[in-house]
Amino acid sequence: MQLLHHLAADEFKERLSRGDIPLRIGPYVYNLQSNVPSVVTGIETLYADFQLAKPGEFIDYNVTLECSGILGRLRGEAKFIFDNNSPFDPIPKGQAYAFLEWGMNWCVSLHTNEYLKLHAGAVSRADFAVIMPGLPGAGKSTLCAALGLSGWRVLSDEHAMIPPNTTEVIPLSRPVSLKNESIDVIKSFSSAAIFGPVSKETHKGVVAHMKADLQPDSHDAKSLQARAMVFPRYSKDDPQQLTRRRRTDSFILAAYHSFNYSLLCDAGFEAMKTLIENVDCYDLVYHDLEWALMAMDQLPELQSGQ
């Protein structure tokens, strides 16, 4: 099994420049290409422990982030290319790494419908998997990052992928995207956090990605049973609490957070029903990460105490 960091630095850069870095990420293979220095550094740092797919393996997503042409170089712009198409306008080169990660999210959000996909973080500890849907700004990624630095396995920061009519979560571990104040919060939380390039002045503000494959089984492709669904919400003012929420309310909110629930129609309803009736649902309001981690650690006990 060859990992990305097994490649010598020169070989890595050369292969990346010509589009020959096929990374196994969850059930998919992303083939990456880039000549943008921040993207080269970011991939080298954050994907160092990812497995390289074997030559000739099927590539699910061909992704390029490149700065090309006279105009592109003069303007300092880079563009995202997916399967030889540029679905987005060029972006400033300084935002290229964040854009690569968003583009890689987009590949899954838009193109795969074999799973019920929730816009959610997913984490696990000792085979106890938790799905965490959340609106942008809810504190989902910050919590994911802190959990990842505290012994939990980050299954995904963005997509909880559920095979229909099961309660399984398919791991799709990639770096955790942190924004603005959250970056310093996590830097203060743990000096062990490894960050990629910082992208400034994006439409989401300052963005940095944190290496999240920190557990020995981080790249295990086997699915895990979801046991709880937690809706995190960061609030400076509200009292911190972990409270049960109704399944029917949770169904509606989870459907709202799904990328393809409506697209799947009846199959989506049945998939969501199977998931919701087999997990316990909670609201988690927090402002202190240590408290939130303690609350998350209590989840298995809360379930076994029913």
Place this chain on the structure above:
Amino acid sequence: MKWRAHSPGRLYDADESTVVYFDSHSGDTHLLSDFAGCIMQTLTRQPMTTEELVRALTPSFEPDDTSDLSDLVTGVLEELVTLDILKKT
């Protein structure tokens, strides 16, 4: 005049005060009161007049006065029409 569901519909009842109703005609998902869910469940089996519906629901709700149930049913039916999951035929 009978009340008819737009689609066969799908219901998720978790034994709470609300239920989830999926209308496959529109693809929309609704959070309904358990009473409204019971009405939809009844009407997805077969279209009914208001009187038939009240008669069908009476054993489940055992109202003191069936006119109270009739008023309640009428109000909920109008709301379900507004949600576009029910129609008059």
